[in-house]
Amino acid sequence: MEYKPNDLFVGVLDFFGILVPGAVLMFLHGSALLALLGKPDLPGDKVFSWIGFLVASLLLGHFLTAIGVLLLNRAFSWPIGDVDRYYKEVEARIPLPVPSNRKSAFHRAYSYIRLKSAPGITEIDRQVAEYKLFRGLTVAFIIDFAFAVAAGDVRHVLVSAFVALFCWYRFASLVCWTQQMTFEYFALLTKTDQS
Numbered sequence: 001m002e003y004k005p006n007d008l009f010v011g012v013l014d015f016f017g018i019l020v021p022g023a024v025l026m027f028l029h030g031s032a033l034l035a036l037l038g039k040p041d042l043p044g045d046k047v048f049s050w051i052g053f054l055v056a057s058l059l060l061g062h063f064l065t066a067i068g069v070l071l072l073n074r075a076f077s078w079p080i081g082d083v084d085r086y087y088k089e090v091e092a093r094i095p096l097p098v099p100s101n102r103k104s105a106f107h108r109a110y111s112y113i114r115l116k117s118a119p120g121i122t123e124i125d126r127q128v129a130e131y132k133l134f135r136g137l138t139v140a141f142i143i144d145f146a147f148a149v150a151a152g153d154v155r156h157v158l159v160s161a162f163v164a165l166f167c168w169y170r171f172a173s174l175v176c177w178t179q180q181m182t183f184e185y186f187a188l189l190t191k192t193d194q195s
Helices: 012-036 046-077 083-093 102-116 118-151 154-194
Strands: none
Touching: 012 046, 012 118, 046 102, 046 118, 046 154, 083 102, 083 154, 102 118, 102 154, 118 154
């Protein structure tokens, strides 16, 4: 297989779920994070600074994603909204290895929609990008909160805590909304396939 330069790109999921949260944390605490690595600051050259900022943001975003997956993915099992009702409707139609749960069913239904409906997966991918954005921002602002506590800045502590809680709530509600939409699309697609 021959690769072309345009095969290497940052998609919408990567941009919102990885690059943006990494850039936010890099903007807020980039100098301190670089100092921890023994690099006091980026050089004064503007082009190099922007390239360094983007590369550091991308790497940092991957770390934030890994931490977010470990800490926050319990939201896949929370019953926010009508997601359980939609899951129960399709639960028997999604073949899963034992033990089956809503998170596994979501991923199987998501894969089915990716194979069967380009317009459907486009809409779901947009929702996935949003919840990944807020998952990364939650972790970024928890780290910002730790920096604020270490600095003893009470106002900064309060603002960081509020933003982290807001991002966490938005992440959890978007995860459930995305699951609900995925199960609904799966139900409609499988009814169409059966008829």
